[in-house]
Amino acid sequence: YVGTDMKKAIEGAEAIMVVVPAFAHAKIAEKLAECIGEGQIVVLNPGRTGGALEFDKIFRAKGVREKAVIAEAQTFVFASRISGPGMVRIFRIKNAVPLSVLPSKDNESVFPIISEIMPEFTLAKNVLYTSFNNIGAVFHPGAILMNAGWIETKHGDFQFYLEGISPSVARVLEALDKERCEVTEKLGVEAMGAKEWL
Template sequence: MKIAVVGAGNGGQALAGYLAMKGFDVSLFNRSKRRISPIIESHKIKIEGQIEGDFKVSFATTNMEEAIKGRKLIMVVVPAFAHKDIAKKMAPFLEDGQIVVLNPGRTGGALEFRNILKQEEVKKDVIIAEAQTFIFASRMSNPGVAKVFRIKNAVPVSALPATRNPELEEVLRQVIPEFDVVSSVIYTSFNNIAVVFHPATLILNAARVETTAGKFEFYFEGISPSVAKVLEKIDEERCQVMKLFNVEPMTAKEWLNYAYDVRGRNLYEAIRNNSGYRGIFAPTSLDNRYLLEDIPMSLVPMASFGEEFNVKTPIIDSIINLSNIMMETNFWKVGRTVERLGLSGKSIDEIIKIVEEGEE
């Protein structure tokens, strides 16, 4: 099977190297040349950590047409705020039978990607899918060098609509058996655990990030017992929004057991028991995807669905509003909302039918 990895950041380089290690023919695309210049020349990616070795991809390129031509599986590994741009770049070159997986989609990723392809009048028979999270906890130390701290035990993934899940599963089980095909993108979008861990932790550690340039372990030092209590409230609000769609949510504490085999009496203890988070340092500034991606593409859509269907999200709202002040922007205006996802005015049952069966 030929696979394209779109995006050469922390996750993209790690995933490309991992798939090459498993013997797949892998192309690697990045919008700018800077990150992939060494890989263009050597075709090699060095992986450290849980996986060790130098692995050879077929080629690396900044040309989207070249990157995805003849590739059965296209793994998109970019921040969710880049999904629109990637969809537009990809639209003219998609082929019948291809599968595009957003790694991850955050909240509403597959729906947004589908809308862009519709706007671009793509007529090809393409499956769009989204993962609930990224398969690795990873960081890029240098161009062409990625460190994998931990491979998750399982990652939920679903196609949009869910009627395409059997085709998705047939392909993914050959590639990454840790992918767990679930009922629909409702499950993957609203079990978005990044919204629990990332934004509030960064906001509540803002002074420390700015005065130390992130020289502390994000999960082990940034999440104290009191910070964890805030995260638990965000998790409760997320779960209440998800229950609107008649899908039982997975709490953040349950997810840590599902993904990493760790337990605890509360969220703080479960995080402390996860060795996979050891050595992951905080961002060097607030100008980071933990806010720039997770606020508009995760917290905003959750708050928007809550507002649309009368579920209050006061703690989520407060984190968004604080982020607006600190980043001098308005994430409410640029983020994914019910309206921007093409679902304004639709009932819960209508939305469920769209994600399960598609639109006529």
């Protein structure tokens, strides 16, 4: 089935992969809460920063948290870009993308099911690791802010990484990344630096 009826789409599914930008997580969680089935696994691909926590909060408010298992990936498993209206170009599948279940005590029982679906996922300690190691939180906002004029001038015909990451932009991103790593260290979460991630 391909369509817009969420209840029909997820009926009988063992795992549900949510593949939307972070700003759409709350809306999807609200709709999913209306039809989630007992024991279904919700995989946020990607979770970005705090996606699993947002789903958890909404599912709790709707009284369905105990029905579902929530997991989040650190980043999107596909290296891809929009190439036109309704078109996406997938350049490649990433080799290893950390993923964790909320709560992490369920990692060992749930991960084998998820990794069978997408073997590119690797097990992370917890969702604090996946959330705070979301490298997009470093690369995207800083580079967009520093290239706002350039992006507007090119009217959307802008190659983010190829044209937007000059040596000075890279230095700012390194400073942002250093601060992120310091925060994660204070929280007791192992941080992967941007250079190491690349």
